Amino acid sequence: MSSPYSNAPRIDVLWLSEQDMIDAGVTDSAACVDTMEETLILLADGDYRMAGASANSHGAQINFPKNPEHEGMPADGPDRRFMAMPAYLGGRFRSAGVKWYGSNTENRNHELPRSIHVFVLNDAVTGAPLSIMSANLLSAYRTGAVPGVGVKHLAIQDAETVGIIGPGVMSRTIFASALSQRPGIRHLKIKGRSAGSTQRVVEWFRENYPQLESVEVVETERAAIEGSDILIAGTSTSPDGPSGFPYFKREWIKPGALILCPAAARFDDDFITSEEANLVVDYTGLYSEWFHENGPDITYEQLLGIPGNRWWDMSVEGTLASDRLVNIGDIAAGRAPGRVNDEQIFCYSIGGMPVEDVAWAYDVYHNALEKGIGTSLNLWDVPALK
Numbered sequence: 049m050s051s052p053y054s055n056a057p058r059i060d061v062l063w064l065s066e067q068d069m070i071d072a073g074v075t076d077s078a079a080c081v082d083t084m085e086e087t088l089i090l091l092a093d094g095d096y097r098m099a100g101a102s103a104n105s106h107g108a109q110i111n112f113p114k115n116p117e118h119e120g121m122p123a124d125g126p127d128r129r130f131m132a133m134p135a136y137l138g139g140r141f142r143s144a145g146v147k148w149y150g151s152n153t154e155n156r157n158h159e160l161p162r163s164i165h166v167f168v169l170n171d172a173v174t175g176a177p178l179s180i181m182s183a184n185l186l187s188a189y190r191t192g193a194v195p196g197v198g199v200k201h202l203a204i205q206d207a208e209t210v211g212i213i214g215p216g217v218m219s220r221t222i223f224a225s226a227l228s229q230r231p232g233i234r235h236l237k238i239k240g241r242s243a244g245s246t247q248r249v250v251e252w253f254r255e256n257y258p259q260l261e262s263v264e265v266v267e268t269e270r271a272a273i274e275g276s277d278i279l280i281a282g283t284s285t286s287p288d289g290p291s292g293f294p295y296f297k298r299e300w301i302k303p304g305a306l307i308l309c310p311a312a313a314r315f316d317d318d319f320i321t322s323e324e325a326n327l328v329v330d331y332t333g334l335y336s337e338w339f340h341e342n343g344p345d346i347t348y349e350q351l352l353g354i355p356g357n358r359w360w361d362m363s364v365e366g367t368l369a370s371d372r373l374v375n376i377g378d379i380a381a382g383r384a385p386g387r388v389n390d391e392q393i394f395c396y397s398i399g400g401m402p403v404e405d406v407a408w409a410y411d412v413y414h415n416a417l418e419k420g421i422g423t424s425l426n427l428w429d430v431p432a433l434k
Contacts (some may be wrong), residue, residue: 059427064181064416068423072416074185077221078228080193080408081200085380086139087407088197091331092377095138096403104337107133107147107402126153127162133402136172137410145169145406147183163187169409177427179413183405190408191400192221194330195280195308198396199229201379201386202328203278203306209235211276213269213294214283215249218310222280226308227257230278234261239272241283273300281313293353296395298324303391310398312353320359320395321368327359328374328396335360335373335399356397 064072073079090096099105110130112122122128134146151163165183170176199207207230212219215238227233236253240246246265253263266272273279273296281294293312298319307313319325329335335356362368376396378384387394416422 057430061177061425062179063423066182068421072412072421074412077224080189081196083407084193085197088377089381090139092375097136104333128152135402135406137403137406141410143410144172147405188221190404192225195222196225199226202394204304204390207277209276210278211237211272212280213239219280219282236263237266237272279307281309306394309355313355326394329356330398
């Protein structure tokens with residue numbers, strides 16, 4: 049694909065505000081699932097690059113000390129960090145980009161999102177910026193759509209009941225993607241932390257999805273898990289589960305269930321090593337890189353409890369055969385088997401990768417161009433230095 053800048057020194061950048069992003073289709077869950085399916089196949093094919101020596105790094109993160117020596121330096125706190133997530137994606141995208149964000153749980157006390165994201169999309173040939181965009185919705189909807197690819201290929205066709213543990217923004221976008229793939233969903237069970245916030249989420253689901261026949265609050269993780277065809281583990285902490293993570297005990301899991309794990313989840317090792325558990329990951333390279341970046345002394349508990357990290361540790365230890373971990377991209381491409389009967393239980397670990405942001409940013413950017421959405425900002429007419 050030729051660069052749009054190959055014969056022109058002038059560079060204009062398209063600025064897309066959050067409303068521009070909405071108008072350009074960033075919240076279209078069904079379309080995002082299709083784009084994420086393409087992305088995950090390209091990952092499995094190897095047509096991508098991320099940071100790090102192996103090109104599989106999640107990104108670069110700035111953390112702060114608990115007791116800073118320098119005046120004005122932020123102190124460590126819950127989810128306080130800055131992070132850059134760069135990537136290149138091939139296929140029809142052939143673009144690079146970086147998501148940059150700051151995060152601080154205390155933001156919620158000031159009516160701000162925990163993380164505030166921007167994304168820069170670049171021409172992969174010249175490196176010139178194509179667009180700078182508001183990226184909170186970009187990140188949220190691609191995060192929801194990657195599990196949606198799992199729903200497309202791994203959920204039973206007549207799925208009716210979804211159980212959510214941790215009904216935050218991530219669980220809401222995952223539910224939207226799940227419903228786009230299984231429109232027969234009619235029942236929702238929600239396990240939240242506090243009665244007030246959980247009831248507000250219930251009302252939100254009832255208002256936004258009037259086709260649901262029941263939306264109920266349940267008091268335990270077990271109640272959310274039992275009888276659910278699709279399960280969403282959407283929290284990193286739990287007062288009930290071992291190690292403080294939501295616990296999916298084998299006896300509670302319905303035959304045929306799909307368990308989506310974009311956050312913490314605890315399974316018994318004997319279940320994971322059994323033939324009952326079908327283990328799927330978004331991409332094995334990510335878990336390998338996390339292992340090598342952090343070393344064997346960093347436990348999966350310290351890596352936010354994403355279960356794919358535990359499975360990778362087990363494969364390195366030799367307690368789990370490495371070929372038990374199947375890339376969802378290989379299933380989507382037809383190179384690996386997915387569901388073959390309605391009794392199989394699938395556990396799908398999702399770590400999240402910047403190639404996904406590049407893909408969805410690319411599509412939203414081109415939607416914006418076609419619809420004349422956004423504000424053109426001039427970088428230069430002729431560069432002062434060449």
